[in-house]
Amino acid sequence: MMEKEFAPAGLSKQKPITASKPFALYRHLNKLRWLSLAVVFLMLILIPLLSIYQHYVAAQGYNHLSPSQTLLYDTMEFISAPFVDAPEHDLDAIKGTTWSGQLFGVKLSDPLAIVGQSAASLKLYWPLILTAVIPLLATLIFGRFFCGWICPATFIYELNSNLSVYLSRFGIKNNRRFHKNIKYLVLALGIGISAYTGTLAFASIYPPAVLGRELYFSIALSGFGGGTLFFILTLGFDTFVSRRGICRYFCPGGALYSLLGRYRVVRVKRLVEPCNDCNKCNAVCEFDLDPMRDNFGAECNNCTACISVCPKSAMSLTLSISDQPNQGPGHQSRQYRQQNSDHNETIQVKNIS
Amino acid sequence: MNRRHFIKQLSVVTAVGLTLKTSLANAAFKVKQFTQRYVRPPGSLTEDDFISQCIRCNQCAEICPNNCIKFFGTENGIASHGTPYISPREKACILCMKCGDVCPSGAIQPIKRELTPIIEQVNMGIARVDKQLCLSWQGKSCGVCYRACPLQDKAIIVGFMEQPEILDACVGCGLCESSCIQIPQAVKIIPSHTIDQLRNS
Numbered sequence: 001m002m003e004k005e006f007a008p009a010g011l012s013k014q015k016p017i018t019a020s021k022p023f024a025l026y027r028h029l030n031k032l033r034w035l036s037l038a039v040v041f042l043m044l045i046l047i048p049l050l051s052i053y054q055h056y057v058a059a060q061g062y063n064h065l066s067p068s069q070t071l072l073y074d075t076m077e078f079i080s081a082p083f084v085d086a087p088e089h090d091l092d093a094i095k096g097t098t099w100s101g102q103l104f105g106v107k108l109s110d111p112l113a114i115v116g117q118s119a120a121s122l123k124l125y126w127p128l129i130l131t132a133v134i135p136l137l138a139t140l141i142f143g144r145f146f147c148g149w150i151c152p153a154t155f156i157y158e159l160n161s162n163l164s165v166y167l168s169r170f171g172i173k174n175n176r177r178f179h180k181n182i183k184y185l186v187l188a189l190g191i192g193i194s195a196y197t198g199t200l201a202f203a204s205i206y207p208p209a210v211l212g213r214e215l216y217f218s219i220a221l222s223g224f225g226g227g228t229l230f231f232i233l234t235l236g237f238d239t240f241v242s243r244r245g246i247c248r249y250f251c252p253g254g255a256l257y258s259l260l261g262r263y264r265v266v267r268v269k270r271l272v273e274p275c276n277d278c279n280k281c282n283a284v285c286e287f288d289l290d291p292m293r294d295n296f297g298a299e300c301n302n303c304t305a306c307i308s309v310c311p312k313s314a315m316s317l318t319l320s321i322s323d324q325p326n327q328g329p330g331h332q333s334r335q336y337r338q339q340n341s342d343h344n345e346t347i348q349v350k351n352i353s
Numbered sequence: 354m355n356r357r358h359f360i361k362q363l364s365v366v367t368a369v370g371l372t373l374k375t376s377l378a379n380a381a382f383k384v385k386q387f388t389q390r391y392v393r394p395p396g397s398l399t400e401d402d403f404i405s406q407c408i409r410c411n412q413c414a415e416i417c418p419n420n421c422i423k424f425f426g427t428e429n430g431i432a433s434h435g436t437p438y439i440s441p442r443e444k445a446c447i448l449c450m451k452c453g454d455v456c457p458s459g460a461i462q463p464i465k466r467e468l469t470p471i472i473e474q475v476n477m478g479i480a481r482v483d484k485q486l487c488l489s490w491q492g493k494s495c496g497v498c499y500r501a502c503p504l505q506d507k508a509i510i511v512g513f514m515e516q517p518e519i520l521d522a523c524v525g526c527g528l529c530e531s532s533c534i535q536i537p538q539a540v541k542i543i544p545s546h547t548i549d550q551l552r553n554s
Contacts, residue, residue: 051415058418092416092455100410100457107457113408117458121405125459128408196370198401199432203409213435216411217424225435226426 022271022307022316030308033148037155040098044152044212047101048219050076050091057088097212098150099203100131107131110146110209111139111260112253116202119194136260143261147247147254148303152215153207153231157238157247158286164239176242177288180299183248183255190252206253207234207246244286248299258298263321266302270294275314275330281306291315294326389429391438392477392525392544394422395446396453396462400546407460409435413452421446439477441527441542446477448503448526471524472507478525478544480509482517486539489516498529498540 053076056065065073077087084090095102100109109131118124138145147154164174186205193201203209210227217225234246247254270281270291281291284306287299291306307315312332329336394413397403414422414437421444422437429438439446448471453463464474480498488495489511496515502508508523517529517540527542 047415055418055420088418092451095415095455096410096412100408101412102455109408109410109457113410113458117406117408121402125406128458131457197432198405199434200405200408203435209409213409213411216415220415221423225424 021274022313026304026307026315026317027313028308029304033303036149037152037158040150041152041155043094044097044215045219046079047094047096048216050080050094051220053077053080054088054091097209097216098146098152099206099209099212106134108134110206110253111136112202112206112256113200113209115191115256116194116200119191120198120200122195139257139260140263141265142302143264143266144254144257144299144301145261146257146301147251148301151208151253153211153234154247156211156235157207157244160235160238161243161286164243167239172240174238174240174243174245176245178242178245178249180249183250183252183258186250187252187255202252205230207231207251208253244288248287254299257301262298264302265319265321267318267320267323268296268300268302268304268306269316269318269320269324270327270330271314271316272327273314273331274312276312276332277330277335278311280309280311281315284309292330294324296323389440390542390544390547391429391440392446392527392542393546394437394439394452394461395448395450395471395475395477395524395526396464397477398460398462399549403460404432404436406458407436408458410457411437412455412457413437413461416451416455418449418451419444419447422452439527441525441530442538443531445527445531447528448475448524468504468507472504472522475524475526476545477527478542478548479521479523480519480525480527480529480540480542482519483539483541486535486537487517488535488539489514490539495534497532497534501528501532503528 049072053073056062056069056073062070062073080087080091093102093105098110100107100113102108109128111132114129114132117128135146164172168174190201190205203213204227210231214224214227214231217223218228237245242249268291275292277292279292282289285291286303286305287301289296289300302317304317307317312330314330329339393400393403394417398406411424414420414424421439423440425433425436425438427434437452448466450464450466450471453461456463462474464470482490482498484490492514494514496511496517498517499505499509499511499515503526504522504524508520509529510518510520512518519540525542525545529540530538530542533540
C-alpha cells in the first residue's frame with residue numbers, strides 16, 4: 001500500500017509528457033524522403049529518355065523511326081509537351097545526374113566533384129566551384145542530407161537492406177562491422193591518387209556517380225559500362241558482408257559530407273521524458289548510430305527514419321550545432337523507474353532517520 | 354626512436370612514390386593507344402588538361418543534338434576512363450557548340466557559335482586528304498567533302514575536277530571524313546593530341 005502511494009508521487013515531480021511533444025508532421029518526413037529518393041531515381045531514368053527524344057527531334061525524322069522508337073517519341077512528347085515549346089532547345093534545361101547536372105537552368109554539382117577536380121588539375125576552376133555553392137550551403141545546414149534524401153545509390157542500397165532482412169531468415173548474415181573512419185581514409189586516398197595521376201579517381205568509385213552514369217549509358221548509349229559490375233559488387237558487399245557497408249564505411253562522398261556537416265544546424269534530438277528505451281530507433285538506423293543514447297555524430301544524415309519509427313514520439317528535430325550529451329535512460333523505461341524508486345526509498349530512509 | 358623510424362619510413366615511401374610518379378603514372382595510367390583514332394569534343398583543352406579537368410558527368414553527350422559523343426571505358430588507359438570522345442568516321446561533330454555551354458568543369462570551353470571564334474579556338478584536329486584514294490584526284494569528279502564542310506572556302510577549297518585541298522583553318526570536326534564515299538575514307542582527321550605527341554617525340 002505504501003509503495004503504491006509513493007510511486008506516483010515520484011513521477012509527478014517531472015514535467016508532464018505532453019509539454020515536449022515533437023511537431024506531429026516530423027513523423028511523416030520519412031515518407032517524404034522516400035518520395036524524394038524515388039523522384040530523383042526516376043529523373044535519372046527520364047532524363048536520358050528525354051535526351052533520346054531530343055535527338056529524334058533534332059534529326060527531324062519521325063517517319064523514319066522504328067515502332068519502338070515512335071512509342072518513345074510519342075511518350076516523351078506527351079510528358080514534355082505541356083512544359084516546352086521547342087523541345088530541341090527547351091529540354092536542355094534538365095540534364096545530367098546528381099554528380100553534376102542542370103536543373104531548370106541552374107547548374108548543380110556534387111562537392112566531391114570539385115574536390116576531385118581541384119586535386120586532379122591542381123588548380124581551382126571557379127565556374128565549377130560556384131555550381132557547388134547551393135549543395136555546400138545545404139550540407140552545412142542539414143549535414144549528410146544528400147545521403148539520405150537524394151543519393152540514387154541510397155535508393156537501391158536501402159531497398160537492398162530490406163532484402164537482406166528477408167535473407168537473414170535463411171541464415172545469410174550481413175552484420176560485420178568496420179571502423180567508421182575508413183571512409184576518411186578513402187577520401188584522402190582518392191584525393192592523393194587524383195593529384196598523383198592527374199585524373200579524377202572519384203568518378204569511378206563514388207556509387208551515385210557510377211549509378212547515374214551507368215543508367216545513362218544503358219538507356220541512351222550502347223549499354224552498361226564497367227561501372228555496373230562495380231555497383232553490383234557493392235550491392236553484394238552490402239547484402240552478404242555488412243549492412244549499408246559502402247555508405248557507412250567506404251563512401252568518399254559520405255566522408256566529405258560528414259566533415260562538412262560536423263557543425264550542422266538541423267539535428268535529430270531524443271526527448272528523454274517520453275522515451276521508453278525500446279531500441280527501435282537503433283534497429284532502424286541505417287548508419288549504425290545510437291539514437292537511443294543520444295549518440296548521433298557526424299554520420300547522421302537526417303533521414304528521420306528513427307522519428308517515424310518511434311512509438312512514443314520521443315524523437316524530434318532541433319536547431320543546434322552539437323548533439324546533446326547522453327541524457328541517460330528514457331523516463332518511461334523500466335531502468336529509469338527502478339533507479340527513480342531507489343532514489344525515493346533513500347529519501348524515505350533519510351526522512352525516517 | 355619511434356618518430357625517427359616513422360620519418361625514415363615516410364621518406365622511403367616518398368622516394369618510391371616519386372620514382373613511380375615518373376614511370377608508372379606515365380606508363381600505366383596514361384596509355385595512349387593508337388588503335389582507335391578519336392577526337393575530343395570541340396573547345397576541349399589539350400589532352401592531359403582535359404583528362405584532369407573532366408569530371409565525367411556525361412552532360413556533353415546528353416545535350417549533343419547529333420548524338421556523336423561517346424565515352425571511353427578502360428581501353429584508352431585508366432586515366433581517360435569515362436571521358437567523352439568523337440569517332441569522326443562513325444558520326445562527326447556538327448559544331449553546334451552546345452557541349453561547351455553545358456560543360457560545368459571547363460574541360461570543354463564555351464565558344465560562341467560564330468565563324469571567327471570557331472576557327473580561332475576550336476582545335477580538334479586537322480583533315481588530311483589521301484590523293485591515292487580520293488576520287489576527285491583520281492579523275493572522277495566527286496566533291497562530297499567540300500559540300501559536307503561547315504567551313505567551306507575557309508577550311509577546304511576545291512580546284513579543277515573538285516579536287517579538295519585542306520587549309521590551316523580546318524578545325525577537325527570530321528564531317529568530311531564521315532561523308533566521304535570512298536571505303537576506306539580518302540580524307541582523315543589527324544587528332545590534335547596525336548599531332549602534339551608526334552611533335553614532342
